[in-house]
Amino acid sequence: EAGVAQSPRYKIIEKRQSVAFWCNPISGHATLYWYQQILGQGPKLLIQFQNNGVVDDSQLPKDRFSAERLKGVDSTLKIQPAKLEDSAVYLCASSLVPRQNEQYFGPGTRLTVT
């Protein structure tokens, strides 16, 4: 069974530029999550989708972050414009419903904002 795929693996941009990350969850997993993990900290949930609907985006900085999950499969997370403090690893995870505590994570995208 293929795992959660993410791309790119690394990205370096200047502040005020925009960037997009892509995630393909495990086939059949209805729930998809985006996390931000700053160095030395645990992952922080940004947004959770169930199929193509948003379940929880309470910690998503909506003035600069956006995410979509068209057709309930792949998802894209965008940052526009980026700030220095956005430097982090962005992790995508997916899970079955209702076993939402058992999540499968992708390798992440390491973003560096200079």
Added chain:
Amino acid sequence: LAKTTQPISMDSYEGQEVNITCSHNNIATNDYITWYQQFPSQGPRFIIQGYKTKVTNEVASLFIPADRKSSTLSLPRVSLSDTAVYYCLVGDENYGGSQGNLIFGKGTKLSVKP
């Protein structure tokens, strides 16, 4: 919203049993306890989940006392490859949104020495 407390770090030697305890005094009736493992440059990996008493799988055991205000992850006979950060989470198995119960703390950094 349950909050967890874990030791920041632990040291062990190869072949020893390691027990990592997590406190979750405000755990709710519907909350499950889940543990994840994270290696550097990788996303977290699900280890084990339980509700009460004891759960065992091929890699770990999870002990939960009757009051469920704490839990202990037990790793038998650790090896160098078990060096990682371990996260304890509590949350509703059927979490359907709002309040963000999927919260990773800073975790416990386990270092296994030869």
